[in-house]
Amino acid sequence: MPCVTSQQTGAPLVELTGVNKWFGDLHVLQDIDLSIDRGEVVVVIGPSGSGKSTLCRAINRLESIQQGEIRIDGQKLPEEGKALAKLRSDVGMVFQSFNLFAHKTILQNVTLAPTRVRRQSKADAERRARELLDRVGVGHQADKYPAQLSGGQQQRVAIARALAMDPKVILFDEPTSALDPEMINEVLDVMTSLAREGMTMVVVTHEMGFARRAANRVVFMDGGRIVESADPQTFFTNPRSERARDFLSKILEH
């Protein structure tokens, strides 16, 4: 597993303070305070349009924020440029639509950033990539192109691609929402084992089973705000807010 070391042990790994963001007139993130410790697995849930993706994308500055501060491992998110690229290399991201590089093989997808960004030798990067691909169960697909794989396989490659950078934290934005039901578990299993091994994870998902199994904390968002934040047991059995109760009753119905 990636060894997580830092000078600031004890300080939160990801820290958002007073974060506000607008898309035009739409106030998508409202006074967000959130701090995530090393090794913590935080599941973010909430109705569509509540700002979950925006929150996730703000953490590696795929979306910029207008107010507040975001720190990763004690370091403030830099503006565009080399420093931002450097910081992003420590923050993995897994997208709903996989976003594997369509013109690269599976193996190349995984080795690209380690060789280009970390300057690893091709041989080292490939050795590590094959290990990771084996680990997520797609080792035998290494020479294929993304379009030749099923959605579940592609998403597992995307996780391997993120892991190849030894990230301090991985952000997952609805990683199973684009998958056929029979493929959801193969991806969740990989994520659960990552969580068990101590990876710090922020996971936007509606998979309540995963939240119960793997999360240390559930954060419930509505209308751009964090309405509730609690351990899964408490949140699912005894949500404090009316809105969370309402939301849970809706998603647990089907």
Added chain:
Amino acid sequence: MGFLTDNADLLWSAFLTTLSLAVTSGVCALVLGTVLAGMRVSPVPPLRGLATFYVEVFRNTPLTVVFFFLVFGIVQIDLSFPSRFIAAVAALSLYTAAFVCEALRSGINAVPPGQAEAARALGLDFGQSLRTIVLPQAFRTVVPPLGNVWIALAKNTSIAAGFAVTDLTAALQRLSNANADQLLLVFAAIVAGYLVITLPSAWAIRVIEKRVAIVR
């Protein structure tokens, strides 16, 4: 047929002039157009503005006017090109770069945004993600439009004839003035000269297009 062999030297050198005008300008325009396209999609507003301004100016100015400016206009500010051929290459390159830029930009826009996002999320900087992820995919979709730009360029070289460059079109003027009775033959020879350049290109474009096709 004797007429053509009599003028073989002129026709051959005119053909070579047209070909080298097209190839040299094509390479320059491809380089400049790629840089411009990179600027147009960059996150730096002044670069975007500059490239947009460039494209709008050159795309909306008749090529003959660009030639006029580079051949006669810049003399006003005490500048000139070492030769008319080089002035013609400059005019064709500057003009065509605007079209290359727009073809590439449409290709870049056709690459799903998630591709560049994934690259940036992995820590590639803007230049790296453009070079290794976005442009290689964009080039695949722009082979046909770039091919059209190339064929237009090959034909646009004929404007140079009006500025004392002895290309195929200049040869056409010269030979047809002197040999009115051989007009059809002269035309046939000149058109053949252009076709020798453009037809194999059209064929090559189709082959490249097939070769680089990408499965999604």
